[in-house]
Amino acid sequence: MKALVVSDTHGDRNILETILTQFETTVDAFFYCGDSELTADDPIWQKMYAVRGNMDFDADFPMARVEKVKGITVYETHGHRLGVSMGTARLEERAHAVNADCAFYGHTHTLEAHMADGMLVLNPGSISQPRSYQQYGGTCAVVTINATTADVVFYDHQLTPIPKLHQTFQR
Template structure:
């Protein structure tokens, strides 16, 4: 099972389409907010999506929570949880929901770490990255024993890969 996670595309529907073309057989697509597109924009069709602080349309939910292959996934933009300061509030919400994977954006800084058996994943930004020059997204491979996270550039070049063993 593979999940493609992107965030903070800020009005660039072409980069969303481009990234989707790299993975036509992906199982789940996630956008962590600040698409700055309409909720019904064709570039966002079939994508689990949430509202970021720059998204004006109220049709976007603040949070998405769903289960894939017995893995509970929580998606939010992150601004309502002050993720630029700490992920503590986000961690509390993830635990309330029983999430095993948390996908969020807002900071434009890519990263992945496991805290209390929960994978926290920020795919970075496909428009305005911070902390590095590469625009980025992530592909997560789910397996019964591990989560493998690969960060890629907008040209589908690998930046880094991390494997986290599931308990």
């Protein structure tokens, strides 16, 4: 599975349209990890799996979701209700409970990727309001995962790959 993961646009709908246009023919799925500040019936969500963040006030967004794409199970949430600002243990517990291969989250505006018992845990950072690697103007990630590896390529706000942030993990 190859997926684009983005989070925390805080009203910047244009960047979501740009991301969809640039990656729509190269990825299998788009995951949006909350805090868009858009409504749940916005047409953009027809192409993205989206969850509700702490700044999304439309109750029609799910708080979390589990999706299976090309045989890979993804647990997705914003993370604010799981205390991700203090660590990812509760997120990992929830994701492991549904046998997820990946756990995607947002909220902290800080990019991060690691493995937890064979599961990729990823925060793409914020594409619009980064708190880490601010020199890139924001970040999102493309994840390619199979039975043996998880490859993470972070992209800047201009959707250019950032080679020094590239990570490959063994599963």
